[in-house]
Amino acid sequence: MVLPGHLAGGYLATRAVLAIFHPALTASQSTWMLILGTISGDLPDIDVAIFSFTHLIGSKTAKKQHRSYVTHTPIFWLAVSAAAALIGLAASSAFILTLSAVILAGSWSHLLFDSIEYGVRWLWPFSDRSYALRYPPESESAHRRGSIAYYWEFISKAYFKNLTSYAEILVTLAAIWLLVSR
Numbered sequence: 001m002v003l004p005g006h007l008a009g010g011y012l013a014t015r016a017v018l019a020i021f022h023p024a025l026t027a028s029q030s031t032w033m034l035i036l037g038t039i040s041g042d043l044p045d046i047d048v049a050i051f052s053f054t055h056l057i058g059s060k061t062a063k064k065q066h067r068s069y070v071t072h073t074p075i076f077w078l079a080v081s082a083a084a085a086l087i088g089l090a091a092s093s094a095f096i097l098t099l100s101a102v103i104l105a106g107s108w109s110h111l112l113f114d115s116i117e118y119g120v121r122w123l124w125p126f127s128d129r130s131y132a133l134r135y136p137p138e139s140e141s142a143h144r145r146g147s148i149a150y151y152w153e154f155i156s157k158a159y160f161k162n163l164t165s166y167a168e169i170l171v172t173l174a175a176i177w178l179l180v181s182r
């Protein structure tokens with residue numbers, strides 16, 4: 001899944017959190033929550049920056065794929081969300097408390113989508129095994145991993161053969177529909 005699908009997933013997750021908890025937020029706080037929640041849907045991919053940079057400089061610490069970093073593990077976002085919840089409780093802030101739930105829902109929606117075909121280490125740090133519904137055959141690329149050419153080749157050739165791309169289109173349409181019918 002690429003950026004639009006994950007952002008749409010974050011938006012849907014935030015709408016769900018707001019619908020379930022009905023937090024006491026002002027209109028502008030709710031708008032900010034939706035913006036931050038939408039972004040949280042793609043938070044795990046901040047490791048793309050570290051991944052691309054380590055490959056660019058040819059670092060020995062460069063990993064084979066960006067999903068090998070801790071930001072693609074559920075426990076990391078559980079810890080971030082718990083820390084935010086503690087701050088929210090200490091400050092008696094409905095906004096921060098809601099944000100903690102939104103961070104968890106958004107980031108985990110990302111990990112769920114990545115579990116369709118890419119694989120997520122759901123049990124890390126207890127196990128390094130990746131879980132996915134299925135693993136499509138790996139496409140060999142002549143381009144350096146993490147380079148623009150590599151991503152372009154992935155988007156233009158492999159992406160639309162994947163199940164994930166259909167989930168992405170569905171989620172994006174659902175988010176747009178909810179957004180306009182708000």
Ligand SMILES: [Zn+2]
Binds near residue numbers: 044045067072110114
């Ligand atoms: Zn991801």
